Amino acid sequence: MALPALIPGGSKAVADLETLSEHAAEFAGAAIAENTRLAYRKAFRTFTTWCGETGFGPMPAAPMTVGLYLAHLATAGRTVSTMEQALAALAFVHRQAGEGFDTKHPAIANTFAGIKRTIGTAKMGKAPLVADDIRAMLATVPSSTVAGLRDRALILLGFASALRRSELMGLDLARIGTGTGYIELTSQGILVHLVRSKTDQEGQGQMVGVARGRNMATCPVRAVQAWMQASAASAGAPLFRSVNRHGRAGAGRLSDRAAVDMLKRVAAAAGIDPDRVAGHSLRSGHATTAAQAGAAEDTIQRQLRHKKADTTRGYIRRATVFDGSSSAALGL
Numbered sequence: 001m002a003l004p005a006l007i008p009g010g011s012k013a014v015a016d017l018e019t020l021s022e023h024a025a026e027f028a029g030a031a032i033a034e035n036t037r038l039a040y041r042k043a044f045r046t047f048t049t050w051c052g053e054t055g056f057g058p059m060p061a062a063p064m065t066v067g068l069y070l071a072h073l074a075t076a077g078r079t080v081s082t083m084e085q086a087l088a089a090l091a092f093v094h095r096q097a098g099e100g101f102d103t104k105h106p107a108i109a110n111t112f113a114g115i116k117r118t119i120g121t122a123k124m125g126k127a128p129l130v131a132d133d134i135r136a137m138l139a140t141v142p143s144s145t146v147a148g149l150r151d152r153a154l155i156l157l158g159f160a161s162a163l164r165r166s167e168l169m170g171l172d173l174a175r176i177g178t179g180t181g182y183i184e185l186t187s188q189g190i191l192v193h194l195v196r197s198k199t200d201q202e203g204q205g206q207m208v209g210v211a212r213g214r215n216m217a218t219c220p221v222r223a224v225q226a227w228m229q230a231s232a233a234s235a236g237a238p239l240f241r242s243v244n245r246h247g248r249a250g251a252g253r254l255s256d257r258a259a260v261d262m263l264k265r266v267a268a269a270a271g272i273d274p275d276r277v278a279g280h281s282l283r284s285g286h287a288t289t290a291a292q293a294g295a296a297e298d299t300i301q302r303q304l305r306h307k308k309a310d311t312t313r314g315y316i317r318r319a320t321v322f323d324g325s326s327s328a329a330l331g332l
Contacts, residue, residue: 043089060099061090063107070108074115083112127276129267129285130292134159135218140269146230147243150254151262153227154240156220158282160210161192162303165279169240169256173228176236179253183239188212189221206305287312 051058056065094101142148158168170180181194192208213219231249238253264274290300301312
């Protein structure tokens with residue numbers, strides 16, 4: 001952060017202001033979630049690479065440059081959601097640098113509107129992993145190995161809790177950990193305490209309940225307890241950790257990427273197309289399965305912690321598309 005040109009008070013005042021400047025920069029960086037920050041960084045790096053190849057200036061970016069970049073992304077087969085993220089990243093970086101960035105400028109807005117009319121805005125989402133998929137996947141995961149117990153716990157807790165991937169992988173065994181939250185075992189099930197999440201950036205805290213399952217083989221609580229016993233971790237350790245080839249659980253937190261790779265591998269073993277599976281598939285699968293089972297929309301919304309009902313409806317639309325369909329009245 002740039003310091004003011006004139007600073008009265010001598011060298012101590014300068015040093016104090018430099019310290020405050022560093023803190024201010026840290027707080028400004030914490031205004032958005034870590035995953036969002038990483039995504040913006042990647043998107044801006046891609047933009048600057050393109051600028052370097054074409055000779056345009058990336059900072060501040062002229063509206064015409066941004067419009068041409070959007071056209072480049074469209075012709076390269078990128079989705080509208082990718083372009084939306086690129087615009088959001090450019091806007092964020094420019095604001096942080098004190099530069100203006102007007103997405104309503106005709107060179108940007110008209111180009112983007114034309115792209116959306118040409119290629120459409122429908123998102124090709126990943127497939128939800130519903131209850132039948134979960135059972136099929138678990139049938140391929142052994143309960144006799146430490147790695148298998150971890151994978152079973154991760155799949156079942158992720159599905160039952162409907163946590164976001166970053167929230168799930170950021171859980172600790174106790175409050176003294178450094179992750180995004182921690183778990184508490186109760187007589188009713190698992191109480192997940194989230195210290196901070198995507199919809200709670202100010203850290204007010206959220207709680208998510210995971211009830212005990214009816215079947216021992218698919219109970220998320222029993223699965224987590226079995227993994228905790230097998231991994232023998234200390235209280236403040238990450239809940240999900242790496243397992244070495246000797247079957248010993250390590251101290252380091254399992255990465256998001258490793259968790260997704262595991263889901264894809266287990267899905268493939270169960271005959272499910274791994275290309276349609278992502279970390280989000282457990283969360284969307286929870287919403288889909290709950291809707292198919294007749295759970296009320298507001299109940300699903302509370303579990304997913306969506307602020308808007310429309311967001312929840314987007315998750316469960318696939319599950320309810322045949323409800324009340326007039327095609328059933330055609331007598332075919």
